[in-house]
Amino acid sequence: MVPPGDRHGRDxxxxxxxxxxxxxxxxxxxxxxxxxxxQVLAGTLNSLRPxxxxxxxxxxxxxxxxxxxAARHPVVLLRHAINLGQGAALETGTEWALAHGAAIIVHFxxxxxxxxxxxxxxxxxxxxGQCDVVFGSRFLRADDIARVPPAKRLLLRAGRQxxxxxxxxxxxxxxxxxxxLSRRAARSIRLRENxxxxxxxxxxxxRRANLRYTEVPVTVEYTRYSRAKGQxxxxxxxxxxxxxxxxxxx
Numbered sequence: 001m002v003p004p005g006d007r008h009g010r011d012x013x014x015x016x017x018x019x020x021x022x023x024x025x026x027x028x029x030x031x032x033x034x035x036x037x038x039q040v041l042a043g044t045l046n047s048l049r050p051x052x053x054x055x056x057x058x059x060x061x062x063x064x065x066x067x068x069x070a071a072r073h074p075v076v077l078l079r080h081a082i083n084l085g086q087g088a089a090l091e092t093g094t095e096w097a098l099a100h101g102a103a104i105i106v107h108f109x110x111x112x113x114x115x116x117x118x119x120x121x122x123x124x125x126x127x128x129g130q131c132d133v134v135f136g137s138r139f140l141r142a143d144d145i146a147r148v149p150p151a152k153r154l155l156l157r158a159g160r161q162x163x164x165x166x167x168x169x170x171x172x173x174x175x176x177x178x179x180x181l182s183r184r185a186a187r188s189i190r191l192r193e194n195x196x197x198x199x200x201x202x203x204x205x206x207r208r209a210n211l212r213y214t215e216v217p218v219t220v221e222y223t224r225y226s227r228a229k230g231q232x233x234x235x236x237x238x239x240x241x242x243x244x245x246x247x248x249x250x
Contacts, residue, residue, distance in 0.1 A: 025052030027103035028123055031093030032057045032075075033086045034110040038065040040225055045073045047116040048108070056097055057110070058089040086177075087198030091191040098186055105186045109177045111226045118218050122180040125214055132185040132211040133202075135171055136178035136218035144219050149227070159200075167203040171215055175199045178218050185211050 055075040061083040163174040188209035193201040
């Protein structure tokens with residue numbers, strides 16, 4: 001695990017194990033940003049439904065049947081009139097969840113890479129009062145690391161370096177979309193980065209708001225679908241440029 005602490009030498013991570021206290025599932029809201037995910041969304045929602053969480057799908061102006069698929073399930077469906085990006089979709093879903101009583105908000109990808117059964121591991125440290133934000137990591141267990149394609153692994157490692165330098169928070173897996181926020185944390189974090197740079201912006205907001213955070217191991221499945229739809233490497237350079245510009249003018 002990477003050494004804890006921020007650029008000021010303060011340790012905001014949670015030492016030791018986390019108690020398995022859990023909230024009532026009905027106050028856990030799972031926000032699912034979706035853009036052209038009609039092919040896989042039903043499978044993702046079916047994996048989540050038996051667990052009792054409130055499901056909030058944010059259709060980011062998809063051009064396929066994503067909204068129609070979501071509407072066939074017992075979920076809250078929010079829709080953007082124009083495509084704004086994943087960060088904007090997460091902000092839309094989080095605002096709705098806060099307005100409707102969420103105690104914990106989980107960010108969960110629509111493409112089937114995340115395991116619904118691991119949400120309880122993410123929410124446990126928040127439910128027990130030990131921290132405000134929990135980040136899922138693919139780089140804490142050897143088996144999880146081995147699942148990450150080599151090229152993707154290198155890209156994620158590079159992303160960690162950039163995010164750490166820009167925010168002072170050194171996670172082992174900065175760009176994992178599986179994370180959980182307490183109500184307090186969700187109210188403190190405001191995303192202005194509409195695209196994929198929001199993952200680093202969240203870290204900046206965590207540092208600014210002095211939120212307690214930790215990482216827990218999670219498994220990410222790289223299906224043929226998710227590999228085909230994954231971000232091109234060129235997007236990484238665009239993310240870095242966006243972050244640098246934001247730092248310069250913030």
